[in-house]
Amino acid sequence: MAKAHKISGVxxxxxxxxxxxxxxxxxxxxxxTWEPFIRxxxxxxxxxxxxxxxxxxxxxMELFRVVYELPKACSEHAVAxxxxxxxxxxxxxxxxxxxxGDIHDCDVILQVLTxxxxxxxxxxxxxxxxxxxxKDGIAKLIDRTRETRKADYEKFxxxxxxxxxxxxxxxxxxxxxxxxxTGDY
Amino acid sequence: xxxxxxxSAISPDETLEACAREIIVNYFHEMMSYKDGxxxxxxxxxxxxxxxxxxxLRNAMDNFADCFPKKSFREHYKSVKAITxxxxxxxxxxxxxxxxxxTLDALNETEQGHIRELIEHLQCEREEARKPMLTLFTKLxxxxxEEQFLNFFNK
Numbered sequence: 001m002a003k004a005h006k007i008s009g010v011x012x013x014x015x016x017x018x019x020x021x022x023x024x025x026x027x028x029x030x031x032x033t034w035e036p037f038i039r040x041x042x043x044x045x046x047x048x049x050x051x052x053x054x055x056x057x058x059x060x061m062e063l064f065r066v067v068y069e070l071p072k073a074c075s076e077h078a079v080a081x082x083x084x085x086x087x088x089x090x091x092x093x094x095x096x097x098x099x100x101g102d103i104h105d106c107d108v109i110l111q112v113l114t115x116x117x118x119x120x121x122x123x124x125x126x127x128x129x130x131x132x133x134x135k136d137g138i139a140k141l142i143d144r145t146r147e148t149r150k151a152d153y154e155k156f157x158x159x160x161x162x163x164x165x166x167x168x169x170x171x172x173x174x175x176x177x178x179x180x181x182t183g184d185y
Numbered sequence: 186x187x188x189x190x191x192x193s194a195i196s197p198d199e200t201l202e203a204c205a206r207e208i209i210v211n212y213f214h215e216m217m218s219y220k221d222g223x224x225x226x227x228x229x230x231x232x233x234x235x236x237x238x239x240x241x242l243r244n245a246m247d248n249f250a251d252c253f254p255k256k257s258f259r260e261h262y263k264s265v266k267a268i269t270x271x272x273x274x275x276x277x278x279x280x281x282x283x284x285x286x287x288t289l290d291a292l293n294e295t296e297q298g299h300i301r302e303l304i305e306h307l308q309c310e311r312e313e314a315r316k317p318m319l320t321l322f323t324k325l326x327x328x329x330x331e332e333q334f335l336n337f338f339n340k
Contacts, residue, residue: 004247012252016204017197023248059244067197137296
């Protein structure tokens with residue numbers, strides 16, 4: 001798993017609100033560093049790393065959610081608007097994390113099943129037994145998991161391309177940056 | 186799964202440093218609240234919850250690292266990372282066992298036998314993975330990790 005990118009430019013004595021605008025765009029950029037690799041279904045490591053980066057972005061967005069909630073006394077309409085947009089962006093991130101999680105689960109399951117099959121075959125040779133090599137249940141699960149993985153990957157790519165076409169990254173960056181620095185609305 | 190952190194009490198106009206301390210301490214308390222259940226091991230959700238909260242804690246520490254003196258911060262970060270890794274090793278087996286148990290219904294009797302053998306194998310591996318986790322907990326208790334962590338961040 002790739003390490004989290006170092007966050008730069010943080011101002012410890014600056015406001016939490018001000019630092020949201022410094023930290024959140026960097027978390028988003030970390031996600032997009034994996035984009036050049038994701039159109040190859042075999043890039044398991046990079047897909048996994050993108051999932052982890054998305055998770056980091058999600059957790060960071062949740063940390064800074066309070067910044068996007070305006071005081072109710074100021075403008076109920078503004079509260080509803082910013083809260084709603086924040087929730088919509090976050091839902092997309094959670095959705096992507098979920099699909100990539102499903103792909104990763106399949107990769108891990110396939111690895112476990114393959115290793116187990118190899119180990120069983122080896123044991124059978126060592127013990128002079130033939131029974132351990134005929135593991136129909138394992139073979140069936142390997143086939144099914146491959147199919148599921150393929151479907152999950154296609155779902156992910158379709159979703160990603162839709163988001164790219166809708167300029168999701170730029171919209172989210174703009175949203176992070178419009179946060180009022182002073183908190184006055 | 187663990188819900189989003191309860192950090193609504195934070196004011197966006199406070200300094201980042203003050204907020205960072207509050208968030209890190211909150212996550213830390215939450216993470217440690219799952220420790221006894223994780224040690225017990227009968228309910229797999231404790232390991233899961235402790236792992237997720239440790240990830241959230243690490244993410245917060247990554248974001249707010251510049252608010253704290255580097256050397257001590259790095260030591261505390263390493264300990265939290267060790268907790269995530271120990272939890273992850275156990276959790277991975279819990280997930281696999283759960284997954285394979287769910288596949289049984291769709292298989293015939295012979296195939297189910299093969300999967301049951303695999304599940305048994307994974308349960309043995311899970312017990313092995315619990316050992317380093319328990320050793321880590323003992324080490325953290327003996328070295329006063331909890332008190333030191335809170336003294337550092339709870340100023």
